[in-house]
Amino acid sequence: MLVLGFYFSHKVIFAILGIAWIVRAVCLRSKLILIAMLLTSGMAIFVCHRVNKNIEVGKALVGKKVEHLRIKAETDQVKIDGDQFIIRGVKNDLTGLPIMIYGSLNNINEKYFLSQNRPLFLKLNGVVGVPVSPTNFNQSDSRIFSYSKGVFLTLEKAKIDRMQIRQTFSIVDWLHCFREKLVLRCNSFEEPIRGYVLGAVLGYQDEFMQQNSEKYKNTGIIHLFCISGLHVFFLVDGLKALFRRLRITKETSESLLLVLVPIYYVIGGGSTSLLRCISIVWINTFCSRFRLKQRNIDTWGLVLLINMYLNPFVLFCLGGQLSYLLSLILITLKFKNKVYQSIALFLVEIPSLLYFTYQVNILTVLFNLIFIPIFSVIILPCAICLLLVPGLNIVLGLPIIFFEVLIKMAEKMPGLILVGKPHANVVILLFIITLKLVTIDQNIKTYKQISGLAFVLYSCVYMLLHLVPYGEVSFFDVGQGDCILIREPFNRRISLIDTGGRVGFVKNGWKKRQKIEVPQANRTSVNYLKSLGISQIDNLCLTHQDVDHIGDTGTICKNFRVKRLIIGDGMLDSLGFKDKVKSVINRKTSIKSVKSGFIVRNFPFQVLYPEKKGKGANEDSLALIGTFGKQKFLFTGDLDQNGEKRMMEMYPELKVDVFKLGHHGSRTSNSDAVFDIAGPHVTITSAGRKNRFGHPHKETIEKIKKHHILNYSTQTSGMISYRYFENDSGRWITKFKGN
Numbered sequence: 001m002l003v004l005g006f007y008f009s010h011k012v013i014f015a016i017l018g019i020a021w022i023v024r025a026v027c028l029r030s031k032l033i034l035i036a037m038l039l040t041s042g043m044a045i046f047v048c049h050r051v052n053k054n055i056e057v058g059k060a061l062v063g064k065k066v067e068h069l070r071i072k073a074e075t076d077q078v079k080i081d082g083d084q085f086i087i088r089g090v091k092n093d094l095t096g097l098p099i100m101i102y103g104s105l106n107n108i109n110e111k112y113f114l115s116q117n118r119p120l121f122l123k124l125n126g127v128v129g130v131p132v133s134p135t136n137f138n139q140s141d142s143r144i145f146s147y148s149k150g151v152f153l154t155l156e157k158a159k160i161d162r163m164q165i166r167q168t169f170s171i172v173d174w175l176h177c178f179r180e181k182l183v184l185r186c187n188s189f190e191e192p193i194r195g196y197v198l199g200a201v202l203g204y205q206d207e208f209m210q211q212n213s214e215k216y217k218n219t220g221i222i223h224l225f226c227i228s229g230l231h232v233f234f235l236v237d238g239l240k241a242l243f244r245r246l247r248i249t250k251e252t253s254e255s256l257l258l259v260l261v262p263i264y265y266v267i268g269g270g271s272t273s274l275l276r277c278i279s280i281v282w283i284n285t286f287c288s289r290f291r292l293k294q295r296n297i298d299t300w301g302l303v304l305l306i307n308m309y310l311n312p313f314v315l316f317c318l319g320g321q322l323s324y325l326l327s328l329i330l331i332t333l334k335f336k337n338k339v340y341q342s343i344a345l346f347l348v349e350i351p352s353l354l355y356f357t358y359q360v361n362i363l364t365v366l367f368n369l370i371f372i373p374i375f376s377v378i379i380l381p382c383a384i385c386l387l388l389v390p391g392l393n394i395v396l397g398l399p400i401i402f403f404e405v406l407i408k409m410a411e412k413m414p415g416l417i418l419v420g421k422p423h424a425n426v427v428i429l430l431f432i433i434t435l436k437l438v439t440i441d442q443n444i445k446t447y448k449q450i451s452g453l454a455f456v457l458y459s460c461v462y463m464l465l466h467l468v469p470y471g472e473v474s475f476f477d478v479g480q481g482d483c484i485l486i487r488e489p490f491n492r493r494i495s496l497i498d499t500g501g502r503v504g505f506v507k508n509g510w511k512k513r514q515k516i517e518v519p520q521a522n523r524t525s526v527n528y529l530k531s532l533g534i535s536q537i538d539n540l541c542l543t544h545q546d547v548d549h550i551g552d553t554g555t556i557c558k559n560f561r562v563k564r565l566i567i568g569d570g571m572l573d574s575l576g577f578k579d580k581v582k583s584v585i586n587r588k589t590s591i592k593s594v595k596s597g598f599i600v601r602n603f604p605f606q607v608l609y610p611e612k613k614g615k616g617a618n619e620d621s622l623a624l625i626g627t628f629g630k631q632k633f634l635f636t637g638d639l640d641q642n643g644e645k646r647m648m649e650m651y652p653e654l655k656v657d658v659f660k661l662g663h664h665g666s667r668t669s670n671s672d673a674v675f676d677i678a679g680p681h682v683t684i685t686s687a688g689r690k691n692r693f694g695h696p697h698k699e700t701i702e703k704i705k706k707h708h709i710l711n712y713s714t715q716t717s718g719m720i721s722y723r724y725f726e727n728d729s730g731r732w733i734t735k736f737k738g739n
Contacts, residue, residue: 074176082513103158126158135718138531203269220364254289363415420465420533480688481548501551521552543637545576545616554584574616629724641671665696685713
């Protein structure tokens, strides 16, 4: 594990812990331990080599246009939404490995063909890519999820060239088809029954479960789906009872279980927690069948090694960490009662929760005591019975509905503390201290010392994350849109200019999409702000009514307390404001309409535009100027050239250091007047990669080159951040290409 940790994360602390472990093993002078260490280290080096080879093969193929690429796919790995499809191919002709395919359908016949519950052979045309790396600071790395599924290659802009149903079925193919039938049966249930049955029994993470995961995170019971695995034990116990009824001998029933248990791994979705449970049950059954002695801790260690061989990234995700860490605590420690057990589980999961979710709920111990028994004893059996016996959803669905109501009530209770994201090395240190705390005898003197050390360490982490001494002006990479953070030193004031938003195009008929897309702000601006421990936005400035500037306002208002909303005079009556903003703004949020010359108290900007009341259109964009770290920044939204010229006429002495290009670098903005009069030294382009509008336009780029201006673009640099200390100049940092 330490070898894998150092290889994939390059954290020095893994090397230090590895050296400490080697020294410890040598001091023990145990040949068995040394042999085991050498074998596991050899396995880890082999796995690292295998993963690195697959990654390099993918990089070598990036951008290659392929035709007639042959793909083998299972039916339950095909997802269709309108005229769009996503397929996880089991095998491809280029590398022989799994591949993720993103494409569009040409006609309704293709949609009907992909919807059939049969394993497929496809020939596709498209462009080869690799799993996308995060483009914003502290953004979750989706590559880890892809790599954990064995996916190192993608096919973008895919089009179907030829379709064929596989004529010969393997046992695995049949199991995938059976799983798809069960998924279709669940689709007849109403929410939340459908989501719970799909998620708990079939391991199917649909939109409902993805949205519900926020509730589990906020209440601290996200581990319910990570460590329970109780549905496996319920099913095994049910099979044992059936075998006894049929008067099948114990030896024969155990032999049958050795065959049947792995089958559920395919039907259940093949998740990390499922692999752990299936493996433990299988090993225990095997040892019982052949009368072999084994300890629970040995089984746990063997299962972890198997999982890490198959998926070396298992401990790099929250689910994997909670699944193995909490199960280890349950195996190795004995508790006086359920309260002590719940406290221990809560303490051990805190470092992982802080690193991945940035928050912790102090009522989690109480929630564990309430929800774990209900989930284990009532919800899981009901979900299993609903799947196996149709027609019982009216009766067995009631407990699930009631459980969902309880979860929503728990989420609204006070107790959630937003801490922020500690450094990975700090998290490892927190792990060590916390594990020592829960495993040491409470009666010895050092227990109080370790408790005090843990309290001081967690307090320091909280203080350091909330009292950051430097400020920043950060331009999020939100694709084709704008979202800018101005955070002053020590978090004195937090201001946000625009929120970004995805521009959608409505399709009708068979092309109409049903899936509600998760707002991109969740993984960009919201994620980053929470990672800094920010829970309140003092000023939310919306430049104009376009969706790519205000589309994610609802997401921002849902996740943060917004004290004040600043908009251009006249935007309040615009259709965009009424549709995207008015209904999501909290009653406690004050709304301030401004125009040129307006003075707003405790506001870090000067308002330059609009000159008069407008309609919230591009030509009425809110223009702001502010000084941060001895650098003067100009933000103009999508203000057109006529508006820029008028602004320069109103402020002929205006000089700036940094100019955020108007309208994503469009030729309709960014007039010569701004460059000639304001004289910026740095420009920022916020635009989507390969966007359909061609932003930034060639004319704007030529102006930048003509004036010898340094330009940063989110298209090539990802998130762009200017970080500064009080009364001092700062430095530019970008997500890509270093500083």
